[in-house]
Structures are given as C-alpha cells and as structure tokens.
Amino acid sequence: MKFVQEEISIRTDKRSQMVDITDNVATLIGQTGITDGQVIAYCPHTTGAITINENADPDVIHDLLLTFDELFPKERQGYRHVEGNSDAHCKSSLVGTSEQVLIKEGRLVLGTWQGLYFCEFDGPRTRRVILQISGEV
Amino acid sequence: MKFVQEEISIRTDKRSQMVDITDNVATLIGQTGITDGQVIAYCPHTTGAITINENADPDVIHDLLLTFDELFPKERQGYRHVEGNSDAHCKSSLVGTSEQVLIKEGRLVLGTWQGLYFCEFDGPRTRRVILQISGEV
Amino acid sequence: MKFVQEEISIRTDKRSQMVDITDNVATLIGQTGITDGQVIAYCPHTTGAITINENADPDVIHDLLLTFDELFPKERQGYRHVEGNSDAHCKSSLVGTSEQVLIKEGRLVLGTWQGLYFCEFDGPRTRRVILQISGEV
Numbered sequence: 001m002k003f004v005q006e007e008i009s010i011r012t013d014k015r016s017q018m019v020d021i022t023d024n025v026a027t028l029i030g031q032t033g034i035t036d037g038q039v040i041a042y043c044p045h046t047t048g049a050i051t052i053n054e055n056a057d058p059d060v061i062h063d064l065l066l067t068f069d070e071l072f073p074k075e076r077q078g079y080r081h082v083e084g085n086s087d088a089h090c091k092s093s094l095v096g097t098s099e100q101v102l103i104k105e106g107r108l109v110l111g112t113w114q115g116l117y118f119c120e121f122d123g124p125r126t127r128r129v130i131l132q133i134s135g136e137v
Numbered sequence: 138m139k140f141v142q143e144e145i146s147i148r149t150d151k152r153s154q155m156v157d158i159t160d161n162v163a164t165l166i167g168q169t170g171i172t173d174g175q176v177i178a179y180c181p182h183t184t185g186a187i188t189i190n191e192n193a194d195p196d197v198i199h200d201l202l203l204t205f206d207e208l209f210p211k212e213r214q215g216y217r218h219v220e221g222n223s224d225a226h227c228k229s230s231l232v233g234t235s236e237q238v239l240i241k242e243g244r245l246v247l248g249t250w251q252g253l254y255f256c257e258f259d260g261p262r263t264r265r266v267i268l269q270i271s272g273e274v
Numbered sequence: 275m276k277f278v279q280e281e282i283s284i285r286t287d288k289r290s291q292m293v294d295i296t297d298n299v300a301t302l303i304g305q306t307g308i309t310d311g312q313v314i315a316y317c318p319h320t321t322g323a324i325t326i327n328e329n330a331d332p333d334v335i336h337d338l339l340l341t342f343d344e345l346f347p348k349e350r351q352g353y354r355h356v357e358g359n360s361d362a363h364c365k366s367s368l369v370g371t372s373e374q375v376l377i378k379e380g381r382l383v384l385g386t387w388q389g390l391y392f393c394e395f396d397g398p399r400t401r402r403v404i405l406q407i408s409g410e411v
Contacts, residue, residue, distance in 0.1 A: 001138050001275050003310050003410060005378060036140050038177065038269065040312065042376060044385030046328040051230045054183040063216045063223035064230060071208065071345065079337045086337035093325045093338060094231055094368055097388075102179060102269050104142055109267060111181030114234075130383060132312065132376050136140060138275050173277050175314065175406065188367045191320040200353045200360035201367060208345065231368055239316060239406045241279060246404060248318030251371075273277060 004032045004133045012123035016069060018051075018061045021129060022115045025101075026108055029133055035106045037135015042098040044130060047088035047122035049095035055115025068095075068121075088121035095119055103135055141169045141270045149260035153206060155188075155198045158266060159252040162238075163245055166270055172243045174272015179235040181267060184225035184259035186232035192252025205232075205258075225258035232256055240272055278306045278407045286397035290343060292325075292335045295403060296389040299375075300382055303407055309380045311409015316372040318404060321362035321396035323369035329389025342369075342395075362395035369393055377409055 006028050010019050025039060041050045054060040072087040079086045101116060102109040110116070118129050143165050147156050162176060178187045191197040209224040216223045238253060239246040247253070255266050280302050284293050299313060315324045328334040346361040353360045375390060376383040384390070392403050 001410075005310075005376065005383075036142075038271075040374060040376065042374075042383070044383070044388060046326075046334070046385065046387050052183075052234045053226055053230050057218060057220075059217035059219070060183070060223065060226050063213075063218050064227055066215050067209065067213065067223070067227045070213070072341065076337075076341065076344070078340050080333035081331060081337050082333070083331075086334065086341070089327055089334050090338055090341045093327050096233055096370055096373075097326045098374060099233075100177060100179075100235060100237070100374070102142065102177065102267060109142075109179070109181070111183065113183050114181060130376060134311075136138075173279075174408075189320075189371045190363055190367050194355060194357075196354035196356070197320070197360065197363050200350075200355050201364055203352050204346065204350065204360070204364045207350070233370060236370075237314060237316075237372060237374070239279065239314065239404060246279075246316070246318070248320065250320050251318060273275075 002034055002137050006131045008129045010118055010127045012120040012125055015123055016065050017120040017123060018117040020055055020115045021118050025116055028131060029103055032133050033137050034133055034135040037103045038100050040098055040100045040132045041116060042130040044128055047085055047092055048127055049092045049119040050099045051095050051117050051119055052099050052114050054113045056113050085122045091121045139171055139274050143268045145266045147255055147264045149257040149262055152260055153202050154257040154260055155254040157192055157252045158255050162253055165268060166240055169270050170274050171270055171272040174240045175237050177235055177237045177269045178253060179267040181265055184222055184229055185264055186229045186256040187236045188232050188254050188256055189236050189251050191250045193250050222259045228258045276308055276411050280405045282403045284392055284401045286394040286399055289397055290339050291394040291397060292391040294329055294389045295392050299390055302405060303377055306407050307411050308407055308409040311377045312374050314372055314374045314406045315390060316404045318402055321359055321366055322401055323366045323393040324373045325369050325391050325393055326373055326388050328387045330387050359396045365395045
C-alpha cells in the first residue's frame with residue numbers, strides 16, 4: 001500500500017471555466033508506479049469544485065456552465081456575503097469539492113467519454129488541485 | 138489490504154430512472170470476504186450518476202426525479218450540444234458520478250432508510266456500474 | 275494501514291442548518307495516530323448531507339441555505355411523498371451524503387477557508403455522522 005500526495009497548479013482566465021486535468025492526473029499516476037487503487041482529486045478552494053463529465057464535445061462544457069449560471073445567478077435577493085460571490089460558493093457545494101477515480105493496471109478507470117475537470121466559479125485566479133494516489137504498487 | 142474491482146450491468150427502460158443496486162453491492166461485498174473498509178460505486182457514463190437516498194417509500198424517488206426534471210428541463214435557451222441531452226449531463230455532474238459507503242463487519246454501513254442507486258438520466262440504455270471494494274479481510 | 279470508525283452525535287435546532295464539525299473530526303484524527311491517509315465523513319440520513327465550504331464568514335452559510343431553499347421549495351406541484359419533506363431528500367442527493375478529506379502529517383488537508391459541515395435539511399433532530407479514518411500510522 002502506497003500513498004502519494006501531489007499538487008497541480010492551474011491559472012484560470014474567466015470567472016466560470018472548466019479545466020480538463022485528466023492528462024495531468026494520468027501522468028502523475030504513471031510516475032507513482034501504483035497499479036491498483038484510486039486517486040482523489042481535491043479542490044481546497046470554496047469557490048471551485050471537481051467534477052467528471054464529457055471531454056469529447058466542448059459544447060457539453062458550455063452547456064454545463066450556462067446551466068450553472070442560470071440556476072445560480074450572481075445576485076440573489078437576500079444575499080449577505082459582502083464579497084459578492086455567494087453564487088460561486090453554492091456551485092462549489094453542489095458540484096462538490098472532490099471526485100475519486102479508480103486505478104486499474106496503472107490507468108484511470110474512466111468511461112469512454114469521461115474527463116476529470118477542475119471547475120472555476122470565481123476566477124480568474126491561480127488555483128490548486130490536491131491529488132492523493134493510493135494503492136498497490 | 139485487499140482490492141477487488143467488479144462490474145454490474147443495468148438495463149434501464151425509461152429516460153429518467155433510479156435503479157436500487159444496494160442488494161447487488163451487498164452480495165459482492167460478501168463474496169470478497171472484506172470485513173472493514175469501503176466500497177466505491179462509480180458510474181462511467183456522463184449522463185448517469187450514483188446517489189444514496191430513501192429506499193422505503195418509492196414516492197421519494199418519484200419526487201426526486203420530478204425535481205431534477207423541473208430544475209433541468211431538456212431544452213434550454215442557448216444549449217449547443219447537438220445530442221440534445223445537456224440536461225442529463227448537468228444532472229450527472231450535480232448528483233455526482235460516484236458514492237462511497239463504509240463496510241463494517243462485512244456489511245454496508247447504510248442508514249436505516251438508505252439505499253444505493255444508479256441514476257439514469259438519458260435512457261433507456263444498457264449501463265455499467267464499477268465497484269471497488271477495498272479493506273481488511 | 276489502520277482503519278478506525280467513529281461516530282459524532284449532533285443535535286440540530288432548526289429545519290435547515292449547517293453544523294461545522296471540523297474540530298470534532300480533527301480531534302478524532304489526532305486520537306487515531308494516523309499521519310497520512312484520508313477521512314470519510316458519512317451522513318446515514320436521507321434528509322441530511324455533508325459538504326465543505328467557507329468557515330470564515332457565517333454569511334456564506336446563510337446564503338447557501340437561502341439558495342437551497344429557493345431552488346428546492348418545501349412544496350412542489352406533483353410531490354407524492356406524504357411526509358412533506360421531499361425538498362430535504364432532493365437537497366441530500368444534490369449536496370451529497372459524504373465528503374472525504376485527506377490527512378497529511380496528522381492534519382486535515384483543508385484549504386485556508388474550508389470547514390467540514392453536517393447539513394440538516396429536515397430538523398430539528400438528533401443526527402449521526404459516521405467517520406472512517408484510514409491510513410498509515
């Protein structure tokens with residue numbers, strides 16, 4: 001059983017954006033030598049999130065961000081938080097701060113159309129994603 | 138420490154549907170002999186999800202699917218994805234592609250009213266759920 | 275590799291409420307002696323949830339609960355579940371029944387502004403949070 005913690009740094013350039021981190025994570029897994037186990041991708045920011053969704057047609061990501069913006073408008077009657085980013089905090093809790101993906105024979109067990117994304121909801125900012133890769137070498 | 142990966146195949150028969158997989162998962166755990174640890178149920182599809190909710194009154198599942206459909210209508214002004222299932226991709230990211238349940242003394246540590254569900258959001262289709270059971274034998 | 279399962283008991287006093295359990299979890303981790311690994315916080319209730327969000331400005335929590343209440347009103351045309359808490363079941367599945375946080379050098383790997391919360395959506399009630407702390411001693 002081996003545990004490795006690594007970090008990815010991401011520079012976002014829009015307020016809302018989804019950044020595909022699948023290749024970064026796959027490369028790090030290869031470096032650990034872990035063959036069977038799991039990787040946890042964790043977002044240490046309260047206005048970001050991690051999700052898994054389609055990485056074939058970029059229009060899917062466009063439509064996800066559009067939907068999130070319509071469900072969580074930036075302004076809402078009754079909001080108190082003075083930073084004006086309560087919408088981003090909501091998206092963070094509903095999309096979720098982490099995802100886990102299984103590892104088999106040294107590879108991510110993702111579906112054919114799946115990619116792993118860091119979600120920026122209050123950018124542009126420099127963000128971190130913490131990865132814990134654990135399993136059998 | 139033991140790692141076992143298994144797969145369940147599910148045939149859905151509606152566009153939106155929640156399929157209770159608790160018994161399938163409990164049976165597989167029994168076969169592994171793992172007594173303490175956890176199971177990860179992972180959906181490798183970008184228009185499906187995994188969730189935990191009530192398995193006593195089927196009206197709860199009805200009400201969940203009704204709510205998801207109202208929050209994420211099939212059509213939305215501005216959608217670009219030509220497959221016409223962007224609503225299903227949104228539901229997938231918000232409900233989430235995986236859940237984990239603890240195992241104690243060989244049994245799932247679920248609450249009294251909890252069941253584990255595969256969520257179909259763009260059926261009918263044949264779907265897979267990947268299970269990783271890990272822990273002490 | 276060590277596995278420890280513990281439970282926290284929480285008494286909520288409102289219908290919707292977020293209870294910061296970060297300190298309780300940190301204390302339990304210290305008692306296990308586990309230095310590297312992860313903690314899973316699991317809610318065994320179908321009208322509660324676990325999330326991670328800001329624990330600096332309490333207005334963020336106010337705004338989260340306000341948003342959840344607006345997206346999931348208590349009554350909705352077509353609801354069948356006779357207990358009248360279908361909104362709470364929806365919030366539970368969308369916020370999610372568990373979160374995991376990494377442990378490094380015996381401490382929770384949380385972002386600067388992050389806290390771990392039990393979410394009550396159908397209180398007041400007495401609730402349980404199950405914690406599984408696993409990793410290297």
